[in-house]
Amino acid sequence: MKKRFIGMVLSLSIILTAGVIPAKPVFATSTLTVDCGTTIRGVTHCASGSLYGITESKPGDIAQFVAPLKPNVFTNPALAGSQNQQPIGAAIQVAGRLTNTTGKVMIRLADIYPKWPYAFTNMDDWISKVTNVINQKKASGYSDFYGYEIWNEPDGTWKSTTVSFNDMWLKTYKLIRSLDSNAQIIGPSYSYYNHSRMNDFLTFCKANNCIPDVICWHELGGSKNVSGDIKDLNALESTLGIPGKKISINEYCDSDHYAEGQPGASAPFIAKFERNKVDSACISWWWTGAPGRLGSLMASDTQKGAGWWFYKWYGDMTGNMVNVTPPNDNSNGVDGFACVDSNAKYISMLLGGVNDGTINVNIKNIPSFISSTATVKVEKVDWTSKDTPVSGVNLVSSKSYTVSNGTINVSIPNANNTSGYRVYITN
Known part of the structure; x- marks a missing residue:
């Protein structure tokens, strides 16, 4: 996700809905049933993490603001700087800041390139740049990495006319396996779940022995589709004869971006991720002027928001x-x-x-x-x-x-x- 024009989008939304008075919704009885006798799995805090939620310097106090949340996975750019997609938040440096926490870093390789959509050049350049990142990661000595996300939202950002996304995926997959054989490979990281698109991708991957270790996509329109999408993937894996893979939803948020990190919007997401045994999930990052706030769990660089306290309760869960x-x-x-x-x-x-x-x-x-x-x-x-x-x-x-x-x-x-x-x- 890279959203530079959120002000324009939100203004348009306001214009389109101006003057419309929504009818008061009618709800079924709000009853939740907890079955203490039916165990899902051990506590993992799978949904505690964020996209670009930690940078090289923010939040400033990891022990105070990050460690108590018992974080799982953060998604960060492979490289950061003026020649890359993100100016700050480089994955390897962030991994160094997280060494005394439960957090791990997912390396977003696509962020090597600048602009949006990504300014991919050619395969030789890409392979050279990815090789450099892998070597830097291995030389760092850090062990708190979740894996390599090969690309980000290819359904909207893969614009090359000289090489297909699948061919790039296959060559990059083979490169990672040859240089960092035990690392998890993550993808395809679609902007949303689509049965036909996922079927085509996994069919290709099975035929070419390049199935990701972690299947990934984004849920950016609220939690309503999460369970159905996961069930569809499970059925698809069964149909294709693919053993069930780990799932990562490495960008999630309510359709109202102002609700990023809101406890009320977050609870249904986490509930569905836990119920469906998602391996990792990261809160989105719509507010590009405020990186390092743990997916809006922080109200500022140094102040906790309501979301922080809710995720602290989540982090306190054990058993x-x-x-x-x-x-x-x-x-x-x-x-x-x-x-x-x-x-x-x-x-x-x-x-x-x-x-x-x-x-x-x-x-x-x-x-x-x-x-x-x-x-x-x-x-x-x-x-x-x-x-x-x-x-x-x-x-x-x-x-x-x-x-x-x-x-x-x-x-x-x-x-x-x-x-x-x-x-x-x-x-």
Whole structure:
């Protein structure tokens, strides 16, 4: 993604919608069901990461602003400077800043070239430049790399008339395998999921033995299509006889770009990524004048926003992720994700999204370490804008619930679409 004209796009959107008064939406009952007895996988914090969210100098204090989030993957340009797509945020230098965190760096090779769409020259030049990046990466001595993303949004940015995208992919794939054989190869990184396009790409890859280790695309129109797209890919892999591959959604955001990093918009994304066992996901970067803010989780270079606190709750999750059933998995509506830690003896659920003002949470198959009475603390973090600093979270309620047949029901009144909520259960 490279968006230099967001002001123009948003202005056009305002013009087109001016004078239109939307009807008040009608919602189904906002009830989420947490099944503590159905484990998805161990906690990975798969969706904690961002595109260009860390640079060579921002955020300034990694220990204070980054490490507590237990980040997973950040996507950064292979090279940065006046001759490259991005002026700052070079992957190798960022990897050096992350060595004492859980974070890893995905190297975006396409960012070697300047301009948008990328000013690709020819294969000899490309192979030479990629070889240089691989050698620099290996010489760095850092081990916190996620892999190489060969290209970015080829459905809109591959403009060469002398070599096809598939041929470039094959030659680059072979180069990486020859020079850095254990590294993960990531792609095709389409701007959105398209069945026909993905089918053509994977068919080519299977025939030429160049299937990516991590299949990647972007979800930039909200979370409503995430589960359906992943299910389509899984069916496609089965049809083509390709063993299921890891999935990365290395750019995700709400269709309203001002909601980047918003807790209410983020919760349904994370819920679907966890439910579908996505390997990694990165918050987008629409605000090109403000790099290094962790995908708008930071309100400024030195101030935490509401999103930071929501992702801090996410980072605090340990143990195993368990299944959560939302009212509608194929929507941007209220959704959530939960963990159970039998060693630390707690259940934590985070939730948010479009709702009707009251969110009901049904928790069933509660483990025996909770016994007959559960202490339930409900908290929230409110969001005003991506640029508004937030000093902390707020307590909604703290109550004792009688566990009946392994189940309790928690109701959250006065809920809104933009805040994030945590339901934290102990004995």
